[in-house]
Amino acid sequence: MTQNFTRDEVLQNNSEESLWCIIDSWVYDLTEFLDAHPGGRSVLVQVGGRDATDDFYNLHRQAVLDRYIHLRIGSIADEKPRVLRQKPGDLSPVPYAEPAWLAPQFRSPYYNESHRRLQKAMRHFTDTYVRPEAQEKEASGQKISQELIQRMASANILAMRVGPGEHLNNRNILNGVLDGKDFDPFHDLIVNQELVRAAARGFWDGNMVGMIISLTAVMHHANNAAFKENIVEACLSGQKTICLAVSEPFAGSDVANLRTVAEKTADGKHYIVNGTKKWITNGTWCDYFVTAVKTSTGLSVLLIERGEGVETKPIKTAYSAAAGTALVTFEDVKVPVENLLGGEGRGIYVVLSNFNHERWMVSSASIRMSRLVVEECLKWSHQRAIFGKRLIDQPVIREKLAKMMALVEATQAWLEHITYQLSQKSYQDQSTDLAGPIGLLKMYSSRCAREIAELAVQIFGGRALTQGGMGNIIEMAHRTSGFDAILGGSEDIIGKLKR
Ligand code: HEM
Numbered sequence: 001m002t003q004n005f006t007r008d009e010v011l012q013n014n015s016e017e018s019l020w021c022i023i024d025s026w027v028y029d030l031t032e033f034l035d036a037h038p039g040g041r042s043v044l045v046q047v048g049g050r051d052a053t054d055d056f057y058n059l060h061r062q063a064v065l066d067r068y069i070h071l072r073i074g075s076i077a078d079e080k081p082r083v084l085r086q087k088p089g090d091l092s093p094v095p096y097a098e099p100a101w102l103a104p105q106f107r108s109p110y111y112n113e114s115h116r117r118l119q120k121a122m123r124h125f126t127d128t129y130v131r132p133e134a135q136e137k138e139a140s141g142q143k144i145s146q147e148l149i150q151r152m153a154s155a156n157i158l159a160m161r162v163g164p165g166e167h168l169n170n171r172n173i174l175n176g177v178l179d180g181k182d183f184d185p186f187h188d189l190i191v192n193q194e195l196v197r198a199a200a201r202g203f204w205d206g207n208m209v210g211m212i213i214s215l216t217a218v219m220h221h222a223n224n225a226a227f228k229e230n231i232v233e234a235c236l237s238g239q240k241t242i243c244l245a246v247s248e249p250f251a252g253s254d255v256a257n258l259r260t261v262a263e264k265t266a267d268g269k270h271y272i273v274n275g276t277k278k279w280i281t282n283g284t285w286c287d288y289f290v291t292a293v294k295t296s297t298g299l300s301v302l303l304i305e306r307g308e309g310v311e312t313k314p315i316k317t318a319y320s321a322a323a324g325t326a327l328v329t330f331e332d333v334k335v336p337v338e339n340l341l342g343g344e345g346r347g348i349y350v351v352l353s354n355f356n357h358e359r360w361m362v363s364s365a366s367i368r369m370s371r372l373v374v375e376e377c378l379k380w381s382h383q384r385a386i387f388g389k390r391l392i393d394q395p396v397i398r399e400k401l402a403k404m405m406a407l408v409e410a411t412q413a414w415l416e417h418i419t420y421q422l423s424q425k426s427y428q429d430q431s432t433d434l435a436g437p438i439g440l441l442k443m444y445s446s447r448c449a450r451e452i453a454e455l456a457v458q459i460f461g462g463r464a465l466t467q468g469g470m471g472n473i474i475e476m477a478h479r480t481s482g483f484d485a486i487l488g489g490s491e492d493i494i495g496k497l498k499r
Pocket residue numbers: 021023028037038039040043044047052055056059060061064065068071468469470
């Protein structure tokens with residue numbers, strides 16, 4: 001039961017001894033909060049006893065009120081809140097905040113009921129479990145918790161993150177919303193795009209991106225069935241973590257010129273590995289490293305387990321340490337020959353085999369993050385008043401918003417077109433026909449993401465430069481949107497792919 005007050009009663013409480021205000025028909029007692037308010041006490045004293053709804057929303061996001069719910073003491077009798085509240089799992093009512101297929105007025109040929117069920121369940125899961133932890137870990141730079149990994153493993157979200165394939169057969173997804181054998185590229189798209197909404201770029205990479213880009217090498221190229229099953233099960237059940245170790249200080253995208261060496265022992269039972277890997281996503285904490293090495297016959301790929309001679313050091317990056325980006329050194333590391341993935345000297349095929357999925361994933365994440373930026377800008381433009389008008393009433397702002405919306409809609413439509421091609425083609429045909437289009441999509445969507453982030457900074461002004469408060473998502477997107485032009489192959493190189 002909330003207590004009801006009249007506006008006159010609130011008005012009596014207008015001094016520092018008892019300071020109340022009204023926000024969206026709710027009554028807040030700010031007396032004890034005066035000294036703790038991050039915006040200072042004087043601004044609160046100025047609104048003592050008054051309706052502070054406009055002042056509040058001119059500066060804060062709704063989530064602030066949820067965080068300080070204990071300050072709420074009641075509501076104004078016969079008045080109803082006007083601000084819409086979203087519950088975990090809800091779609092956003094903001095125009096263009098959701099991909100068109102989720103808008104009730106549009107139809108799409110690509111999505112069926114199973115996609116809608118999965119979207120709903122993933123949205124609820126992300127809002128409830130992923131987003132709160134992502135925000136916390138993004139700020140603290142800590143590793144994702146084992147509890148969340150375990151929760152994702154039990155719901156088979158870890159298995160979905162690797163993409164469609166036999167590993168999903170007989171898996172019950174998110175308490176029965178989907179049978180794993182029906183999982184297709186559009187389900188994959190949904191999982192990716194929903195998880196991005198946690199709005200924490202470092203954490204997004206920390207949330208098993210290493211596994212997405214490396215475990216497929218074990219699934220498709222391990223030469224021993226029992227070995228493969230062990231590794232895949234350990235990773236999909238959340239007990240072990242795995243990452244891809246290809247790039248090096250001397251050779252980033254230039255995979256053919258790596259310097260990490262693997263020499264076979266005289267008895268032919270082991271390789272001895274020496275070398276350094278750089279920018280290894282999740283490397284700081286991983287148990288397994290899918291590692292590109294030079295053997296006497298050319299480029300090869302080995303699964304190396306953390307142990308004697310393997311050292312990892314975190315690299316400070318422009319995004320959060322929650323990504324676990326590492327420098328990895330191998331010094332006389334003894335690796336059994338059974339850990340060879342693919343044939344010796346045929347490592348290029350192993351490395352290339354996952355690039356299409358990785359680049360497609362990077363694009364889908366980048367496009368969804370851009371949409372989140374658009375949503376933030378639309379909300380802010382309606383909340384924020386300046387020069388006596390809301391931002392949305394200024395033509396210069398509306399023009400920016402129109403540009404941003406068009407870029408997001410166009411890239412999502414292209415992404416869905418390519419996702420449809422993925423759903424129709426064999427793996428072999430995907431490799432032949434889609435490497436070029438996916439490369440171009442990644443190049444273009446990462447450029448659009450940077451443009452959208454730049455425009456958003458102009459809309460948010462100084463707030464886009466600070467990591468807390470209203471502009472935090474814009475600050476994060478602006479700082480990190482350029483990464484997608486580099487990860488999974490630099491855009492200058494993949495832009496050269498012809499078809
Ligand atoms: C229940 C009432 C309020 C709560 C819980 C609250 C909480 C906060 C918090 C957490 C911040 C830090 C930035 C952020 O996270 O957004 C902040 C900043 C601020 N608040 Fe409040 N606030 C309240 C009411 C008000 C009101 C009524 C005003 C103005 C009359 C005000 C003026 C400010 C200012 C000027 C800042 C600094 C904003 C900036 O960085 O741009 N606050 N407040």
